[in-house]
Amino acid sequence: MTAVFSGRLVAAGAQTLTVLLLARLSTPQDFGLVIGVQSAVIALTWILGFGLGPYMSVVRAREPDSVVVHEIHRLNKFVSVGLMVLLTIALCLSQLWFDHAWWFFPLILALGFQRDAAVLNSIAVADGRTRLFSSNLALRRVMALAIFAATAFMTVPIAFSFCASIAISEAICNWRLRRGIEFSPVGRPRIHARSILRDSKHYWMDTVGGQLRMLDVAVAGVVMGPVASGLMAVPSKIASPIMLIPTSLATLLLPRTSARGSISRSEFMIGAALATSAIAVILVGVGVYAEMIIVFMLGEQFQEAVAVTRIYFVGFICLSMIYMINAAMQGLKLGPLVSRASIGGSVLSLCGLCLGGFYGGLESAAMGYVMGIGIQLIALVALWRGRPSGGITRDVKELG
Incomplete structure (x- = not known):
């Protein structure tokens, strides 16, 4: 509990500072736009994630060696890639009406990594690797803050800088999480994805x-x-x-x-x-x-x-x-x-x-x-x- 709480505390502090920096450098209108788009895209991503993250936590805790674990991981990767493609198409179409839609493209990449990490984090917590889970969470937020602070005063738009910092930190921490957990996906699943989605x-x-x-x-x-x-x-x-x-x-x-x-x-x-x-x-x-x-x-x-x-x-x-x-x-x-x-x-x-x-x-x-x-x-x-x-x-x- 201490490891999880301390990691989340550091992560929340870094995230708060990141949002404060965004608010200080933006007008209320631009701040509301960035937070609103981010909230909407995150919500859509989780809604179309089919609950695979929390379900993985339950399955891994009850039956660590079950083939269901591997099927959930495979299905989640497929869903993550599909969501990234759909959101990219939607962003390209929105560029026809909103000139600054390209600001949010890095956010799509970041959310793809987040969907993949949702299942990997569940494996880490179910296996008792709470230190890996909490340290990765803290590192991700701190890196995002550092990158955003370093790029916020450049000539690029603030919204793009904010989204890019999230994408870069997500990619690095996703790689670290994959290396840290003890999990090797099997090549051929023995159950149908429909059974996973039903449960x-x-x-x-x-x-x-x-x-x-x-x-x-x-x-x-x-x-x-x-x-x-x-x-x-x-x-x-x-x-x-x-x-x-x-x-x-x-x-x-x-x-x-x-x-x-x-x-x-x-x-x-x-x-x-x-x-x-x-x-x-x-x-x-x-x-x-x-x-x-x-x-x-x-x-x-x-x-x-x-x-x-x-x-x-x-x-x-x-x-x-x-x-x-x-x-x-x-x-x-x-x-x-x-x-x-x-x-x-x-x-x-x-x-x-x-x-x-x-x-x-x-x-x-x-x-x-x-x-x-x-x-x-x-x-x-x-x-x-x-x-x-x-x-x-x-x-x-x-x-x-």
Whole structure:
């Protein structure tokens, strides 16, 4: 846990500095454009990733030598290449209407490497190689910061420099990750890809739900304009180091729960509640001084984001609990329940954001977004307490 948390802490710090540099060198409109495009492309990439990353974590933990592991890896490579080709075609077509679309081409390369690394990271964590996983994550963010800082003041556009720094760091760290894990893909798979996709569908749907929620910045830009999208991007960027606590716990909890096949629900709920309480204390403290922090870090042009940030922090407290419950329920073969709650909560959040933004403005949009997260948490707790675990998904041995 210490290795994962420390690696993510360094990574979040470097990522925060990178975003701050981008914000300082950009107008709110350009900042919102870059963050919105990045969020939309990341969401699309994960949505079309079919949940292979988290599914690999479960399979590798339960049956390390299963042929399913090799088939997931092969299928993920095929999906990664296909996504890169599709996004490249879409970018070329968008250049006909948007003169600066080429700024984001390096982002496509970066996301291709990210999709490949998603499966490799799952193998590392399931094998107990948490130091490799965390150090690679930290190195990737630090390299991106260093490259962006070195190129930000050149004659190239800031957006292109930002995307290029991400692509270069992703390529180097992907190579390092491949060399570090103990995994050699087999040449001929013995099972059909359709079986893999059928059994990964619940992890995929949960991923879809999580990525849909991250479209808030892009949706805010459509409903309220590019300035609003820039302001809506502030809360998640400020809170990212704090949210490392629940995401680190979830990263470790999924393979461990999958390998054990059981967990004490009462003990888990107590532990999750304590972790969430600690996160709430930190977020409330940051929220009190949000105006000073935002003005100092981003500048006075982002001062209007203070109220939105405080509202979002309430949702982040609920979201921290959701991360941990999702990981535990997926490890106990309750993936169908998790996926339904995830999709439903994200749709409610985006609908609430649209309605609030259209009729009331930024603060109302943030309130509508947070309400969807709260409803999802209530639904998950009810499902967690009311359903038995196990017996819902097929065992890995049936596939291998």
